[in-house]
Amino acid sequence: MEDRYYMEHALRLASAGAGHVTPNPLVGAVLVRNGQVIGEGWHARYGGPHAEQAAIDHALQQGNDPRGATLYCTLEPCSFTAPDKHNPPCTTAIRTHGIRTVVLAIVDPNPRVRGSGIAQLKQAGIEVRTGVCARKAVRQNEAYILSREQRRPYIVLKWAQSLDGCMATGSHDSKWISSPSAREEAHHLRGRLDAVMVGSGTAAHDDPQLTVRTANNRYPQPLRVVVSRHGNLRKDSHLVTQADTIPTRLYCTGISPDQQSRLTAAGIQVIPVEPDSESLPSLHQVMQHLYDDGIQSILVEGGARLHASLLRQGLYDRITAFTEPVFLGDGLRPTDNLHPATVAAAPRLLDSEFHRFGSTISISGLHPDAARLLHDLIPDKEASCSPV
Ligand SMILES: NC(=O)c1ccc[n+]([C@@H]2O[C@H](COP(=O)([O-])OP(=O)(O)OC[C@H]3O[C@@H](n4cnc5c(N)ncnc54)[C@H](OP(=O)(O)O)[C@@H]3O)[C@@H](O)[C@H]2O)c1
Known part of the structure; x- marks a missing residue:
């Protein structure tokens, strides 16, 4: 005791x-x-x-x-x-x-x-x-443990979703699905990890800053990462205009020399990677490059297509879904490409946690491989603390 x-x-x-x-x-x-x-x-x-x-x-x-x-x-x-x-x-x-x-x-x-x-x-x-x-x-210490064990960054997928699992409406509106206090928590999540990543669809539709903006912020700004084959970023976007002060990186496959020099001049680090089987930037290579560059942890904030790629490839350790009692019907889902034949065969997160942020419930859990690696460090008869 x-x-x-x-x-x-x-x-x-x-x-x-x-x-x-x-x-x-x-x-x-x-x-x-x-x-x-x-x-x-x-x-x-x-x-x-x-x-x-x-x-x-x-x-x-x-x-x-x-x-x-x-x-x-x-x-x-x-x-x-x-x-x-x-x-x-x-x-x-x-x-x-x-x-x-x-x-x-x-x-x-x-x-x-x-x-x-x-x-x-x-x-x-x-x-x-x-x-x-x-x-x-x-x-x-999940980030420290899992990045060392797997020799890649600890990857957290985070999204806000409706009760029917949508991240945005069919017309790409997603502001705001979750409560203000859930969004504040999302900023703390950003601050605790080394990098934050989005796909070019989110960059285009939401024009995110991807910075930590908490009250009395005590965190450093994470590295901002975008994936886009051709480096499609608007020159008046926050990601481009703030790149001279906030480290920002683009992973791409086939960027034009003009676009590359424009983004580089704005302060964005442009890193070419190999295409995957769908001709998109290989996320395995992106993660490897980040790890080799000292990035131990990354928060992926969407959108639906980027999350779908990572889910399909099993390239994540933890998923945190902020779930709001609202229905978006025919909207964008990160899971549209998953087709498990049975419930038993469906991907299932382990060690789930539930937290309430105003009207939003966050549900968070571990990829089974990550859970297994972490369990190895917990003795059978733990003298446990109060639940996390
Ligand atoms: N509710 C939430 O938490 C939340 C969070 C973020 C976004 N959103 C919403 O999600 C929507 C955007 O989602 P989205 O699915 O359209 O776009 P997205 O996932 O943000 O970006 C997808 C694009 O990223 C590029 N990309 C590069 N490498 C990729 C890879 N390996 N796998 C997948 N994509 C790759 C591709 O475009 P290129 O042609 O440029 O290569 C692809 O079309 C917006 O409506 C936004 O509001 C919601």
């Missing part, structure tokens, strides 16, 4: 790094002695101190000696040095400051750690307990 209480606190601290630590994980840490929190910290920015060190530093600044304390940490402490790593091993800091017990949520799936942090601590005579609030810790 006590372990869960302090781990929940460490998880809350970890979430403050959202949007700032990629490609590192979100990590929070709390130092406790005699039932008192004597230090706390989190990984606040990429290259900055790790959560464990931040908690130790915080304790020392308060005049608290960490010797003999228990450290609650949402992820296994790192155990290695490398030329590309900014911080010394946290296992060394834990040992040298005389911490007696370490309680962890999950093992770090990074192959350079994966259990070696725990082994080093045990070798030093430190008691280690694992698996506390593991499910919640895994949920918090």
